[in-house]
Amino acid sequence: MSVKVMIPTPLRPYVGNRDAVTADGATVDEVLSNVTAANQQLKRHLFDDSGQLRNFVNVYLNDEDIRYLQRGTTPVHEGDTIFLIPSIAGGSSGAGSDFTYDDIQRYSRHLLLPEVGLSGQLKLKRAKVLVIGAGGLGSPLLLYLAAAGVGTIGIVDFDVVDFSNLQRQVIHSEKDVGRKKIDSAEERIKGINPTVKIIKFEERITSENALDIIKNFDIVIDGTDNFPTRYLVNDACVLLGKTNVYGSIYRFEGQVSVFDARKGPCYRCLYENPPPPGLVPSCAEGGVVGVLPGIIGTIQAMETIKLILGEGEPLIGRLVLFDAMKMKFKELTLRKNPRCPVCGENPTVHELIDYEEFCGLGRGNELSDDLSISAEELDRKLKAKEPVVVLDVREPQEWEINRIDGSLFIPVNDLPSRVSELSTADEIVVYCKGGQRSSYAVRFMRDIGFKKVRNLTGGIVEWALKVDPSMARY
């Protein structure tokens, strides 16, 4: 077993002024006796006349004092390092803080702030923050948390970088398109601050793994934009007693708050139930201005850093609403709901549930086959000139990008007031971008008496893929 022995400055003259030597041995004692066997000077300094290690010499194996291992008989392994440290006074090698000179340089602007200072910077270094999603919100979050010196950052993401991400997900570069987001993010973080410890979870966060992933972190930041994950993260944080820094974005508007059920409301106190599926478009459907996640994500990062430092007034019990077009911030006071099913006085949720189902996205809520039609079948019907009315329920700007020729256009939110423009006698096929909003529309129309309405499975994305590859995509 070849082991490195680090030599303290006063003894370096006896080993050719080197700061380390290597030696073989199976235990600490064997290694040290091999190091000193051929070196009487070194031996005299390290051992007393009876061959015992002098009592002010503390020996560390890697970072552990061997007094708390098996002393001299502690076994060593290939690649281990032994430190010989004179106990200038008691001598603990790594205990307490571990702030280095490089840290002083790097964080000097933080250290000047009385609210941060060295003790605050150490809190940041010891903090463990989990960022769920390395996308729009995750990008500024990860960059700023890493730059600020948050010591351990967990990232949950299973996606790959897409060309359409580059407009706002500034942690990824064009060269990263097609690469795992988690790897691309890691590379960028290491480039900013190599001292950050990154823990990667390359998986979708689910009811099965959420508690295990979250439990080792102090603060969780939700950077996802779907309701099942939002409720899942909220409930997991309430159950584990963690703080959840929430942010959401849509088009030109954003929301930020800090949920800590121990001190204030949780996400379910704010929104007890999710909206019906399809009603609220995601950013992929409704669009988002690229700067917006930068603004909301950096507010989340700021809140996270305040929470770690224990300084200032966190957004607990307050919801900040941001409108980029008006350039206005509004603040709502949130109250803890005593009847909240997860953090209220008599909670009914004691473990994680099926959030897809809860948000109406579970299999039981999918449209049955007879209410759906594939892109190929619709194409065949149109080519055969069958009398099919194709209804586009997307937003106007989506309509401008692409559309199925000859389709009617009524955005989903206008449908209740304009449904009279349609006839229950017609065979109708409804589509949106991916099939989510259109299935909401199909359900609505069925409920009010349209018997011959069906949903285009996979929406216009599927249509472009299967039927019209020349179509512009978004």
Added chain:
Amino acid sequence: MRNNLAYDAGWSLLSRIGNTPLLALRKMTSDMPGTRIYAKAECFNPGGSVKDRAASKIIEDAEKQGLLGNGRILLDASSGNTAIAYAMICAVKGYRCRLVIPRNVAREKIEMLTAYGADLVLSDPLEGTDGAQRLARKMSEEEPELYFYADQYNNDSNWRAHYEGTAVEIVSQTRGHFDYFVAGVGTGGTFTGVSRYLREVFPEIKRVSVEPDGPFHGLEGLKRMDASIRPGIYDDTLADMHVDVTTEEAQGAVRRLARQEGLLVGPSSGAAVVACLKIAREHGGGSFVTVFPDGGQKYLGEKFWEVKE
């Protein structure tokens, strides 16, 4: 309303620095007729060590020269006791202080410094106090406007604290009736300051400097001068004699002081008393005044206490 001034109350903490007792060590010399050893028990300072003296003088002089204040941070390297003294005094006076200490100082010291609210920068444990000193100097050179670099190793206020304080106290406590002044050297502040004063008023008193026997030692606060960065304030021409002490000898004396004199002190005090005893044996007795730099509480985790005697 009663007049508070009539009571013995309301002392400022910093006014308790100095005027430490000069204790007689009777048991240590009970088998040596003709030998008397007196020790300035510096653990009675409010920060627990002799370093309160140098630190308070350094800070007072810096204040007079306008080097502190305006948000400037006091910066220095220390193996612990000076750091504790700075931290305490800065807490009283409302200054920020940033201290570079080798990572292998006792955990108790790190905890004390944190308790006083000081900023800590830990330097390479393999490089000891010299490494801490190099790092502090580098930091001050890079951001001179940010720091007041106190530099205890080269700051004349350090030895002056002993010239104006410790030495005067010793003379008034003894009227100069002793043969040897014995002090360990780390920064050399105590030895240089006291010796300079004694040379002026009682030049016949022999001045003895004590060092560890080699560069690799366990005597906290002391330096082997020929193997270290030499402190600018240490004047070894003041020394009539040099005595080397091994770590093990000093540790044995520390145990005896605790078990026979009821005096819990650190290893550098052990080294001081060993040096006195060595000279007494060699020269057939004598009367000694030495300085015990600190108490033993900070060293209770050390292995040498495990020995039964």
